[in-house]
Amino acid sequence: MRPRAGAVPLATGILFAAAVYLSPVLFAGSPYVLFLLTQTLCFAIIAIGLNLLLGYTGLVSLGHMGFAGIGAYVTALLMKYGMASFVPALAAGTLAAGIVGILAGMPCLRLRSHFFIIVTLAVGMMLFLFFNNLDWLTGGAAGLPGVPRPRPFDLGFTLVDPRRPVGFYLLAATLFLVVFVFQYALVRSDFGRSLAAIRQDETLAASRGVDVFAHKLTVFALSAAIAGLGGALQVLFLRAAAPQSFGFAEDINLVLIVIVGGAGSLFGPCLGALLFVALPEALRIADVFRMVLFGAALLALALFAPRGLWGLAVAAIGKLRFGKSAAAHVGHS
Amino acid sequence: MTALFEQIVNGTMMGAIYVLVALGLVLVFGVMEVLNFAHGVLFMTGGYLCDVFFARLTGNYPLAVALTMIALAIAGMALERGVFRRLRVNVPMQIVASLGLILMVENGAVLLFGPSALQLTVPTVRSLVRLGDLSFTVQHFVVIAAAAAAIVALYAFLHRTRLGTALRATSQNAEAARVIGIDANRIYRLAFAIAGALAGLGGALIGPLFLIFPQMGDLPLLKGLTAIVLGGMGSIPGAIVGGFAIGIIEAVSTLFITTDYRDLMVFALLIAILLVRPWGLFGVRVRGDI
Numbered sequence: 001m002r003p004r005a006g007a008v009p010l011a012t013g014i015l016f017a018a019a020v021y022l023s024p025v026l027f028a029g030s031p032y033v034l035f036l037l038t039q040t041l042c043f044a045i046i047a048i049g050l051n052l053l054l055g056y057t058g059l060v061s062l063g064h065m066g067f068a069g070i071g072a073y074v075t076a077l078l079m080k081y082g083m084a085s086f087v088p089a090l091a092a093g094t095l096a097a098g099i100v101g102i103l104a105g106m107p108c109l110r111l112r113s114h115f116f117i118i119v120t121l122a123v124g125m126m127l128f129l130f131f132n133n134l135d136w137l138t139g140g141a142a143g144l145p146g147v148p149r150p151r152p153f154d155l156g157f158t159l160v161d162p163r164r165p166v167g168f169y170l171l172a173a174t175l176f177l178v179v180f181v182f183q184y185a186l187v188r189s190d191f192g193r194s195l196a197a198i199r200q201d202e203t204l205a206a207s208r209g210v211d212v213f214a215h216k217l218t219v220f221a222l223s224a225a226i227a228g229l230g231g232a233l234q235v236l237f238l239r240a241a242a243p244q245s246f247g248f249a250e251d252i253n254l255v256l257i258v259i260v261g262g263a264g265s266l267f268g269p270c271l272g273a274l275l276f277v278a279l280p281e282a283l284r285i286a287d288v289f290r291m292v293l294f295g296a297a298l299l300a301l302a303l304f305a306p307r308g309l310w311g312l313a314v315a316a317i318g319k320l321r322f323g324k325s326a327a328a329h330v331g332h333s
Numbered sequence: 334m335t336a337l338f339e340q341i342v343n344g345t346m347m348g349a350i351y352v353l354v355a356l357g358l359v360l361v362f363g364v365m366e367v368l369n370f371a372h373g374v375l376f377m378t379g380g381y382l383c384d385v386f387f388a389r390l391t392g393n394y395p396l397a398v399a400l401t402m403i404a405l406a407i408a409g410m411a412l413e414r415g416v417f418r419r420l421r422v423n424v425p426m427q428i429v430a431s432l433g434l435i436l437m438v439e440n441g442a443v444l445l446f447g448p449s450a451l452q453l454t455v456p457t458v459r460s461l462v463r464l465g466d467l468s469f470t471v472q473h474f475v476v477i478a479a480a481a482a483a484i485v486a487l488y489a490f491l492h493r494t495r496l497g498t499a500l501r502a503t504s505q506n507a508e509a510a511r512v513i514g515i516d517a518n519r520i521y522r523l524a525f526a527i528a529g530a531l532a533g534l535g536g537a538l539i540g541p542l543f544l545i546f547p548q549m550g551d552l553p554l555l556k557g558l559t560a561i562v563l564g565g566m567g568s569i570p571g572a573i574v575g576g577f578a579i580g581i582i583e584a585v586s587t588l589f590i591t592t593d594y595r596d597l598m599v600f601a602l603l604i605a606i607l608l609v610r611p612w613g614l615f616g617v618r619v620r621g622d623i
Contacts, residue, residue, distance in 0.1 A: 060425055107604050110611035113424055114368040115566060118558045119607065122600040125555075133593045252432060259425045288440045288448075295436030302430035303416065306423050 016180075020173045024166045034165050040277040041172040042234035045179050047257045047269035049226030054255070055264030056187055057219050058199035060117045062251050063104070063124025064227045069131050069246030071097040071228020072235040073138055076147040079236070086150035086162075090232055097228020098221045100127075105220035109213060124251050131243035143242035147235055168237055175233060179226055184266060186222075195219055253280075260301060262310025271310050339467050340584040346473045348580020349480035353535035354557030355564070355572040356487065357528030363504035363567040364517075364524045367417045370431035372557065373550030374438040375412075375529050379405055379536025380545040381442055384453045394455045398479075398537045402530040409529020410522050418521060439547040450544035458541045476538045483534060484573060487527070491569070500524060504567060556580075556599070563603050565616020574614060 020041075027033040050064045075093030078084040084092060104123045111119055131138050138144055149168065152161040161167040186192050194215055197205035206212045235241045244250075253276060261272020279294075305312045354376060362368055379401050386397035416434070420427045457471040491497040503510040503520045511517055535553060536545075543549070556579050563578065564571020579599050586598040606614065 054425065060428065062428075107608045107611075110607065111562070114362065114366070115562050117368070117424075117428075118562050119604065121555070122559060122603055126597055126600045129594065129597045255425075255428060256432065259429050263425055288443045291440040292437050292444065295433045295438075295440065298433030298436065299416065299430050300433075302423075302426040302433060303419055306426055 017177055020177060021170070023173075024169050031165055034169055036278055038165070038169045038172050038237055039234070040273050041169070041176045042230050042237060043254075043257065043277050044270045044273035045176055045230030045233065046227045046254060047230075047261070047273050048179050048183050049223040049230060050254060050258050051223075051263060051269045052183065052186065052195075052219055052226070053223040054258050055262075055268070056192065056199065057195045057216065059109075059216065059220070060113075060255070061108075061120040061220075061223075062117055062255060063120040063122070063127070064224070065231075065246040065250045065254055066124040066127030067097045067101055067104075067224035068227040068231030068234070068254075069127055069241075069243070070100045070231070071225075072231035072241050072246065073131060073144070074228075075232035076144055076235045076241045077137070080144065080147050086236075090229065090236075093232035094225050094229040097231070098225030101221040101224025101228075102217065104224070105217050109216045109220060121248075121251070125248065128243060128247045131241075131246055138241070138243070141243060143240055145240040147239050147241060149236060149239065162236075172233055172237065175229065179229065180266070180270070182226075187266070191215070191218075256298070260298070260308055262308030262312075262314075265308075265310045265314070268308055268310035271313075272308070275309070335466050336588055337585065338464075340588055341581060342467075342469060342473065344581035344584030345577065346476050346580070347584060348577035349477050350535050350539050350553055350576075351556045351560050351580050352573050352576030353480055353483060353531045353538075354553045355560040355576045356484070356569065357531045358557050359561045359564075359567060359569060359572040360500075360504075360524045361417075361521075361528050362561070363569075364500060364507070365417070365421055365521050367421055367427060368558075369412070369417060369525075369528070370428055370554070371412075371434035371438070372528065372532055373554030374435055375405055375408065375532035376536040376550035376553055377442065377545075377547060378408065378438065379533030380453070380540035380549055381446060381451070381536075382533065383537035383540050384451050384545055387453065387455065394457070394541075398534065401533045401537045405529040405533030406526040407529070409525040409527075409532075412529070413521050413525035417525070418518070442547045450546035451540075453540045453545055455541045470542065472538075472542050476542070479534065479538055483531060487531075487569075496523065559599060559603055563606060563613060565613025568613065568615040571613055571615030 023037055024034055027037065046064065046068050049067075050061060053059050053061055053064075071093035073093075074096040075089045078089040078092055079086070083089075104120075108116060108119045108123060132141050134140065150162045150171065152159050152163070152167070153171075160170055162171045194205065194210045197208070197210055198212055198215060202212055231246065234245070238245075257272035257276045258269045259272075261270070261275065262268025301309070307315075354372065357375075358368065358372055382401045382404055383397050386400045387394055391397055391400070412434075416430050417427070420430055455472070457475050460471045461468040462471055462474065489497075491501055499510065499515045500520050500523060502513075503515055503517060507517065510520075532550075536550065539549070539553075557576065560575030560579050561568075561572050562575075564573070564575030582602065583595050583599050587595055590598070610616075
């Protein structure tokens with residue numbers, strides 16, 4: 001029997017959530033690993049945002065860190081100047097990113113494939129230029145230090161303090177799981193199926209009554225808003241906003257996370273985030289030669305793993321469990 | 334007024350460079366719907382190779398430029414055969430492959446030539462042309478003249494030769510071109526060869542004016558990409574007008590706003606034009622496509 005495309009059995013979901021929550025217990029002794037894992041979760045949220053657009057709708061955006069930056073700076077400014085507490089500030093950041101997403105989506109979405117990519121790149125560069133140059137608001141190239149962490153949450157039975165590493169990890173894990181469930185629900189909704197139809201054949205989808213532009217604009221705004229949420233969380237975690245965190249290099253990184261991890265799969269972007277947040281740490285002391293090898297690995301992956309690492313893993317598991325014929329069916333979910 | 338004229342000359346020079354990059358991108362995109370985001374490293378390789386051919390081998394700048402173009406044409410064909418022909422249908426993986434290539438070539442350049450920028454001193458950089466109060470290096474005009482010659486040669490090739498006509502035919506309608514017996518793979522190879530040669534020419538021309546360093550292709554690539562969207566999908570005149578327009582606008586805008594926002598002008602203009610004409614200045618509106 002072939003598993004239903006995109007279906008995550010409840011058991012897998014619970015296991016996944018448990019693994020996410022229990023990681024700090026495993027790594028309690030290593031603050032460094034906990035730091036990396038929290039970074040991974042922040043990036044995974046942004047990656048899930050982009051995955052909705054890139055993976056499920058087939059629109060490659062190279063400017064999504066710009067939206068993450070909008071969320072980050074709005075939340076950081078509100079928190080820093082005490083204009084809002086954590087939850088409203090986070091909501092405002094997410095909403096602002098979504099609104100900028102709508103504004104940017106309107107001209108961008110009139111273009112297709114490669115040209116869409118270039119225009120989103122231009123949007124990302126423009127947003128970066130604002131972060132980098134509006135000194136009076138964003139602190140310019142020097143960044144925006146002194147962003148406070150959220151206050152402790154009283155859950156009745158225990159107190160979660162995001163000012164401590166484990167507390168912030170639990171906060172990030174919760175938000176990550178919420179976004180993950182949102183992704184899961186969205187992909188399986190009627191709206192999500194329409195997006196898949198648009199990805200596969202836009203003309204056909206339109207002729208079957210799908211309002212293509214409205215769907216694209218909605219998913220663009222949603223994905224920008226989720227990216228904004230991830231960016232806001234990242235800035236709160238690092239206690240400072242820096243324009244370079246939302247520049248072109250990070251845009252490239254984000255796109256690699258989603259595509260190399262496995263665009264259009266639920267877990268692919270998460271795998272990618274884990275890999276690409278941990279890998280630069282490993283490559284940080286890297287000499288130039290290792291970067292050449294890394295480039296060669298990317299090239300090989302592009303040529304031989306068209307659905308990314310998650311696709312590769314799923315195909316391998318499928319081959320083991322169902323024989324060769326079934327492996328061919330496990331695909332783009 | 335003097336300042337305006339100076340910026341127009343500077344802008345035309347940079348625009349000429351952008352046109353060389355944009356033409357390669359648009360030729361390849363026109364025939365095989367592939368965008369080579371690693372096009373900038375061909376440009377950069379052009380700068381380094383020209384340095385090798387000029388400073389270490391021949392000592393003759395025009396000859397070094399010609400050799401660079403030939404070498405980059407071969408490199409372009411190798412890229413087409415080895416990488417992009419296989420990725421024609423997979424847009425996301427075109428990006429991953431391009432990034433892999435960028436990392437390999439940019440870091441490879443550091444390994445081969447060291448981390449510091451190279452200075453390529455050719456005679457035309459030392460001698461100046463005086464125009465009233467202003468003076469420009471002869472190289473400024475060499476760049477503009479060489480780019481203009483390349484554009485004319487490309488037009489003659491595309492419109493006066495059978496192979497050029499076949500390339501245009503493939504760009505207009507790939508299926509019909511195949512029906513009349515045009516070998517698509519040969520055309521892809523040709524387009525990549527021309528794109529490589531033009532990028533190499535760009536790098537070899539700008540190298541003496543600025544420095545030669547691993548990331549020297551990044552900005553021309555970005556501007557070249559903007560130029561082809563501005564000019565219109567797959568339109569060669571669009572790429573030319575777009576490239577020159579971007580060069581001149583960004584140079585002239587520095588008279589009015591700080592250089593921090595120079596790139597913003599260009600991108601804002603792009604988005605404004607796309608709001609009015611999503612198919613670009615010279616593109617043809619395809620029904621159902623926009």
